Amino acid sequence: MAQLHQGDISAELIDPLDFDLGSIFKPYFAYAQGKAPPQLQTLTDKIAAADGYVMVSPEYNHSLSPALAHLLNHFGSSLFSYKPSAIVTYSAGQWGGVRAAVGMRSFLSELGCLPVSAMIHVPKAHEVFAEDGSFLEQADAEKWMSYFARTFTQLTWWASAARNQRHEIDPHKLVPAFKRDPAQRNAP
Numbered sequence: 308m309a310q311l312h313q314g315d316i317s318a319e320l321i322d323p324l325d326f327d328l329g330s331i332f333k334p335y336f337a338y339a340q341g342k343a344p345p346q347l348q349t350l351t352d353k354i355a356a357a358d359g360y361v362m363v364s365p366e367y368n369h370s371l372s373p374a375l376a377h378l379l380n381h382f383g384s385s386l387f388s389y390k391p392s393a394i395v396t397y398s399a400g401q402w403g404g405v406r407a408a409v410g411m412r413s414f415l416s417e418l419g420c421l422p423v424s425a426m427i428h429v430p431k432a433h434e435v436f437a438e439d440g441s442f443l444e445q446a447d448a449e450k451w452m453s454y455f456a457r458t459f460t461q462l463t464w465w466a467s468a469a470r471n472q473r474h475e476i477d478p479h480k481l482v483p484a485f486k487r488d489p490a491q492r493n494a495p
């Protein structure tokens with residue numbers, strides 16, 4: 308988080324465990340205007356206000372975390388699209404969640420927040436980070452921070468470029484969201 312707070316950039320942590328979506332199966336866009344449950348409305352406002360996303364996930368069965376997928380599945384692409392994302396994965400094993408990351412590229416592309424090319428993978432995460440997120444080995448901290456910076460620099464460059472272009476031209480007017488039927492996406 309500290310690395311993301313630079314200049315005029317601010318970041319907010321959204322932990323799926325802080326939002327009780329357990330009994331909410333309907334996606335946000337399926338509710339009538341103003342009728343969505345408060346948790347969904349809060350998340351919607353946060354997602355809409357952001358210029359980019361850092362998607363952090365452990366690897367579970369070579370996939371992204373079910374908690375993150377569940378949260379993201381409550382929202383359509385109109386909230387995320389035309390903004391970039393960065394993929395950060397970790398695992399207890401030696402691959403750092405790369406297999407989850409490959410799947411996350413498709414998932415996030417479908418949401419419209421295309422992932423930047425540089426990804427962050429943290430193998431044996433329990434040997435790298437303490438509970439509070441600090442580095443267990445201070446001697447390695449600089450190497451990790453420089454590794455993270457590559458991804459975050461790509462993200463902030465794209466976020467700033469996309470924000471400027473969204474202000475120039477509203478993409479949702481150029482490419483209207485499908486409202487009627489999923490078949491509207493089909494080839495003729």
Ligand SMILES: Cc1cc2nc3c(=O)[nH]c(=O)nc-3n(C[C@H](O)[C@H](O)[C@H](O)COP(=O)(O)O)c2cc1C
Binds near residue numbers: 404
């Ligand atoms: C159901 C389950 C499936 C897992 N699958 C994988 C896996 O496919 N690859 C891997 O490297 N680690 C796997 N792990 C280990 C997790 O990545 C590791 O425990 C991680 O630190 C969990 O993060 P969390 O404590 O934030 O949930 C799995 C753990 C669980 C509980």
